[in-house]
Amino acid sequence: MPAAARAASRLRGAVDRTRRGLTEAVRRPGPARNDLLLQLKAVAAAVAAWSVASWLLPAQVRTFAPFTALLALQQTLYRSVWEASRYLVAMAVGTALAGAFGTTAGVHAWSLGLVTLLALAVAKTPSLGGQRMQVPVTALFAFASGQGRWAYIGHLVAAVAIGVVCGLAAHLAPAPRTHTATARQQAGEVCAAVHALLADIAPALADGPADAGQARAWARRCDELAARIGGVRAVIHREEENAKLNPRGGPTTAPPDLSASRALVDALDHVVAHVRSITRALSATAPDADAGHDTTHRRFLHAYGDLLGHVATALRLCAPEDRCPGPDLTEAIHQGARHCRTLADRHRDRRPTSPTWPLHGTLLTEAERILGELRRLSPEGADGGAVPG
The missing domain is CATH 1.20.58 (Methane Monooxygenase Hydroxylase; Chain G, domain 1)
Structure with missing residues (x-):
């Protein structure tokens, strides 16, 4: 089969799978509908975060707001809170390193290398999970683009906070439904x-x-x-x-x-x-x-x-x-x-x-x-x- 025919076949298969997923999401509650709602929430959260950041913050940091909003939107509310918290810790450590060296040693090649070395060492912390590499990324961004200035770092932290708030707010409006009956059925x-x-x-x-x-x-x-x-x-x-943390069942529901x-x-x-x-x-x-x-x-x-x-x-x-x-x-x-x-x-x-x-x-x-x-x-x-x- 020619390469063009194979590519066309794969494209038709992807379109067909997407169509079936959308049909299932519209017809009945379940994982397909949850996934579709999560995509729509992600779009709304990113747009809201970028709009608020554009209104309040300088252009150099506003990109962090929609990026963090997307990161905060995981499949479940519990994982969203957990990953957002890890990212906030990683960002705080990275920006603290950038600010400490930027305001004392200044922005030089050797100080950039030292900031990177320390950030990579901190990134080995297992408790940060998949967000641990955000420590050196944030440190380099704050150090190289922001010159390690605390004013820039403050704006960066504000952009991240806006993204987290928009992401979690989108997840709660409404919170994803639970489908324990589906899980039991699949086990059976x-x-x-x-x-x-x-x-x-x-x-x-x-x-x-x-x-x-x-x-x-x-x-x-x-x-x-x-x-x-x-x-x-x-x-x-x-x-x-x-x-976990899902308010949909009510505070008294086990x-x-x-x-x-x-x-x-x-x-x-x-x-x-x-x-x-x-x-x-x-x-x-x-x-x-x-x-x-x-x-x-x-x-x-x-x-x-x-x-x-x-x-x-x-x-x-x-x-x-x-x-x-x-x-x-x-x-x-x-x-x-x-x-x-x-x-x-x-x-x-x-x-x-x-x-x-x-x-x-x-x-x-x-x-x-x-x-x-x-x-x-x-x-x-x-x-x-x-x-x-």
Whole structure:
């Protein structure tokens, strides 16, 4: 495909994604609408900050007002306040260095180098986070453009303050809505997807060893699920953060509790890693497996498929409609643990002679680990209980 055609295709794709995002933002509340509102707020805040700075301050510093307004507008009000505070600290340190050297040593090449060196040293402070490089940037700007004069630095601080006020005011008008129901729904959906994967693997083992194509397909689904779980975790984190300092729910409203969804997603992350290990083991070929051992291997896989069926049942019960796992989950985990123990006992006597035992041991270990992850989500696990071994 020619380069022009590829560029045109990418442009059409970008336009199509933008159109779908705008349509979703108009139709229903959600992250797409929040993003659109944030863009509109950013425009309004930058224009307001530049207008106020143009009215009150000299032209040399007014650019800092809209720049700071954009910096203050993060996805959540909590992060906006946090990043704006870090920037104010970084700017205060940088301008203090510029003013101290500008009014004492004067503006020279050696003093500029010393200011830069000290500002870079301060920029290593981890507490400033992503704003730490603003220390040398602000110091150089105040020192080189403002000659380190305190009058110029005062105007610079005023421009930054105007930007912060305009940015936070735009964020509060109105504050972004919380979408905890969406976060819980996405956690339940990814749980259902992991359950579907196990539910597909379990019956396939009744026909014997998985072929290479099946194992690769299951491994690809594990990779896709791992990426999806990371996205859901980011959504949960954003919604938890969005509830902080957010006045939209009222001062007496308790912040939404997404701890159960966060625990579910963390457990699913580990479960998918264990399922990925199972797919690797299923794709392995036992060395020197004669006809008798092959029969034993098939019988094991048939029983192991039943075990994965119990695990899939337990996983389905981790995210019921009321998002409150109950005693059914505990019973399903107990059944899976008993089945796992029975299967291990049945094949224990074959360890010395069976070349397939290392493979079977790996499969059983991964199933036990999955059950252990699910136990933490059950009422028994929350109370510190243990699944019978």
